[in-house]
Amino acid sequence: MKAMEHAQAAEAFIRDEARTDWHDETLWFVRQKRDLAAQGLPEWEQLRDWASGIKNHTLSNLSQYLALFEENALKNGIKVHWAMDAVEHNQIIHQIIKEGKICRMVKSKSMLTEECHLNAYLAAQGIEVIDTDLGERIVQLRKEAPSHIVLPAIHLKKEDVSDTFNEFLDTEKGNNDPQYLTESARQHLRDYFVGAELAITGVNFAIAETGGFVVCTNEGNADMGAHAANIHIACMGIEKLIPKAEHLGVFLRLLARSATGQPITTYSSHFHRPRPGQQMHLVIVDNGRSRQLGRADFRNSLKCIRCAACFNTCPVYRRSGGHSYHTAVAGPIGSILNPNIDMKANADLPFASTLCGSCSNVCPVKIDIHEQLYKWRQVLVKEGHVPSSKKTGMAAMTLVLSKPTLYRLAGKMGRVALKYAPFVVNNSLNPWYKQRDMPQAPEESFREWYQKNRK
Amino acid sequence: MKIGLFIPCYIDQFYPKAAVAALELLEKMGLEVYFPKNQTCCGQPMANSGFEHLTTGCNRLFIENFSSFDYIVCPSGSCVMHLKEHLHLSGHDQQAKAIREKLYELTEFLTDILEINELSASFPFKVGLHQSCHGQRGLKLSQMTELVAPAFSKPEKLLAMVKGLELIPLNRKDECCGFGGTFCVTEEAVSVKMGKDRLSDHLRNGAQYITATDLSCLMHLEGILRRQKSSLKIIHIAEILNHQPL
Numbered sequence: 190m191k192a193m194e195h196a197q198a199a200e201a202f203i204r205d206e207a208r209t210d211w212h213d214e215t216l217w218f219v220r221q222k223r224d225l226a227a228q229g230l231p232e233w234e235q236l237r238d239w240a241s242g243i244k245n246h247t248l249s250n251l252s253q254y255l256a257l258f259e260e261n262a263l264k265n266g267i268k269v270h271w272a273m274d275a276v277e278h279n280q281i282i283h284q285i286i287k288e289g290k291i292c293r294m295v296k297s298k299s300m301l302t303e304e305c306h307l308n309a310y311l312a313a314q315g316i317e318v319i320d321t322d323l324g325e326r327i328v329q330l331r332k333e334a335p336s337h338i339v340l341p342a343i344h345l346k347k348e349d350v351s352d353t354f355n356e357f358l359d360t361e362k363g364n365n366d367p368q369y370l371t372e373s374a375r376q377h378l379r380d381y382f383v384g385a386e387l388a389i390t391g392v393n394f395a396i397a398e399t400g401g402f403v404v405c406t407n408e409g410n411a412d413m414g415a416h417a418a419n420i421h422i423a424c425m426g427i428e429k430l431i432p433k434a435e436h437l438g439v440f441l442r443l444l445a446r447s448a449t450g451q452p453i454t455t456y457s458s459h460f461h462r463p464r465p466g467q468q469m470h471l472v473i474v475d476n477g478r479s480r481q482l483g484r485a486d487f488r489n490s491l492k493c494i495r496c497a498a499c500f501n502t503c504p505v506y507r508r509s510g511g512h513s514y515h516t517a518v519a520g521p522i523g524s525i526l527n528p529n530i531d532m533k534a535n536a537d538l539p540f541a542s543t544l545c546g547s548c549s550n551v552c553p554v555k556i557d558i559h560e561q562l563y564k565w566r567q568v569l570v571k572e573g574h575v576p577s578s579k580k581t582g583m584a585a586m587t588l589v590l591s592k593p594t595l596y597r598l599a600g601k602m603g604r605v606a607l608k609y610a611p612f613v614v615n616n617s618l619n620p621w622y623k624q625r626d627m628p629q630a631p632e633e634s635f636r637e638w639y640q641k642n643r644k
Numbered sequence: 645m646k647i648g649l650f651i652p653c654y655i656d657q658f659y660p661k662a663a664v665a666a667l668e669l670l671e672k673m674g675l676e677v678y679f680p681k682n683q684t685c686c687g688q689p690m691a692n693s694g695f696e697h698l699t700t701g702c703n704r705l706f707i708e709n710f711s712s713f714d715y716i717v718c719p720s721g722s723c724v725m726h727l728k729e730h731l732h733l734s735g736h737d738q739q740a741k742a743i744r745e746k747l748y749e750l751t752e753f754l755t756d757i758l759e760i761n762e763l764s765a766s767f768p769f770k771v772g773l774h775q776s777c778h779g780q781r782g783l784k785l786s787q788m789t790e791l792v793a794p795a796f797s798k799p800e801k802l803l804a805m806v807k808g809l810e811l812i813p814l815n816r817k818d819e820c821c822g823f824g825g826t827f828c829v830t831e832e833a834v835s836v837k838m839g840k841d842r843l844s845d846h847l848r849n850g851a852q853y854i855t856a857t858d859l860s861c862l863m864h865l866e867g868i869l870r871r872q873k874s875s876l877k878i879i880h881i882a883e884i885l886n887h888q889p890l
């Protein structure tokens with residue numbers, strides 16, 4: 190699955206510096222829109238507190254709320270399925286497709302189905318699912334993964350989209366007009382919407398007291414799919430729950446403002462029961478979430494409402510692109526979720542951060558993201574998921590830094606050779622020098638100066 | 645008041661002038677300042693790389709060297725933040741806790757403990773302030789642009805007391821410079837790109853000097869500047885605050 194470690198993929202990304210600047214500025218613009226929207230609400234920090242508190246409470250009582258939600262959903266006539274992991278999730282959906290003898294189906298955005306690699310699984314069974322979110326359709330046509338959880342094709346410029354549509358939708362070559370391109374996508378998708386027998390959607394919020402759920406989109410594509418098809422399958426992770434419908438008043442206000450700076454998503458659609466003649470299925474997935482819930486230091490990560498504010502603010506994400514994280518959910522939140530799913534494969538991710546802390550500050554549910562990145566590093570080292578060269582370097586550094594006499598000696602040699610900085614694991618191929626010089630060596634260290642001038 | 649001066653390893657070795665400035669500045673305020681000579685490092689380089697379990701030696705040294713002071717002052721927000729969050733030593737819980745509480749970054753010590761309102765310094769240049777993340781977001785030395793909360797800035801308050809100094813505005817007031825400890829080598833490409841982008845922001849806005857409460861950020865930025873043969877210079881905030889009229 191992983192072609193490269195984050196650092197290498199990022200290096201490849203940055204090689205095109207003009208494009209990196211464009212990517213950085215595009216996402217910084219979204220961050221600024223988020224700032225403006227947040228500044229517009231004097232009660233912003235209060236809302237974040239409430240959202241965090243509600244999610245915390247829900248996670249502490251998750252089994253009860255899940256049971257209550259199932260009970261109410263069943264009463265509403267929704268069929269509820271439980272999936273232990275990605276494979277079960279995919280099998281359940283495959284089964285529904287087989288039983289309904291379904292050939293044509295559409296899917297709106299669902300990061301969970303990306304996490305479970307549903308499309309690839311179904312493709313292997315000869316079943317094609319059409320993604321209907323514009324960005325997702327673009328990356329689907331290009332056989333790429335989404336690079337951002339809210340803006341799946343944000344790594345592409347309009348020229349790239351134009352080329353892709355020219356190849357697959359037969360649009361005019363070189364016509365980069367966004368209006369023209371979206372209109373072409375609209376026409377292209379219309380046939381699939383009308384013909385779909387089954388629609389898959391994600392879930393943004395599942396409400397325990399009503400047994401209903403809310404799906405937020407800007408394009409209305411979830412609604413189009415679910416309203417046209419006779420079978421609606423909604424997929425959700427166990428952490429999507431909130432206790433009461435009134436709590437939506439907190440979360441819907443935070444979600445769109447944090448995501449794009451909009452006061453609310455264009456469509457916030459409430460689904461409670463199938464319409465006459467329709468089947469409505471809910472697939473509730475664990476896939477490692479209960480394990481994460483059991484990790485005291487990391488349980489908070491399950492509060493995430495997938496707004497991607499932490500992506501947009503992350504100075505590393507903006508300069509390395511979503512694909513460098515080689516996982517369905519990239520960015521800072523992905524870096525604390527993915528080691529739980531596969532520690533070895535994702536051991537590089539918690540290190541793809543300067544721990545600047547901006548992510549934790551924008552997070553609408555107040556996840557201590559950067560602190561969890563730090564804590565994951567400790568876990569990964571203890572579990573043996575760092576290269577042994579790093580271990581030797583660290584051990585040498587520790588020795589020097591815990592022995593004052595050795596330290597003074599090393600410092601002296603270091604200043605002479607200008608090769609040694611304590612935080613830079615010392616070796617001859619030190620990447621510091623690729624694009625940076627070391628500071629000019631002073632004639633004496635501070636302690637030498639102090640010795641002469643103060644004692 | 646007895647002050648213990650903590651000078652992080654890389655300042656001791658590479659930027660002694662900043663340490664001298666911090667010392668002189670505190671002495672000018674009439675304080676008794678000592679530099680315990682067996683100090684080395686706060687342990688952050690190991691801890692941030694996932695090796696916090698190797699920091700026991702550093703922690704012990706720190707406690708031995710600094711327990712006897714009324715306050716401990718350090719011209720690096722990052723090291724202070726690390727110690728405030730992670731200084732522990734089994735069997736010495738009380739001492740570690742006491743140190744965490746009396747440890748201050750230099751600028752916050754000046755504004756919050758000494759509550760100074762004037763300085764005799766002069767620095768007639770255009771200066772860009774780089775907000776080092778650990779000082780800003782970790783120690784809350786200034787308000788963060790992500791939050792909806794009243795603005796304040798301890799370093800800016802002090803810089804405003806310096807005669808002739810013109811603080812330039814930045815397009816991105818508090819974006820990280822990309823240093824990040826071992827990140828600067830393990831993620832070399834991103835680290836340098838972040839640094840270059842910070843530098844262009846300062847250059848675009850006319851800075852002659854970039855200052856900060858952390859030399860680690862400045863060392864990284866200086867590394868790029870020197871490679872690019874730029875005339876923009878870096879200077880630790882202590883050196884500005886201690887800068888005498890010529």
Ligand code: SF4
Binds near residue numbers: 447494495548551
């Ligand atoms: S971690 Fe917070 S900021 Fe990031 S996507 Fe989740 S809710 Fe949004």
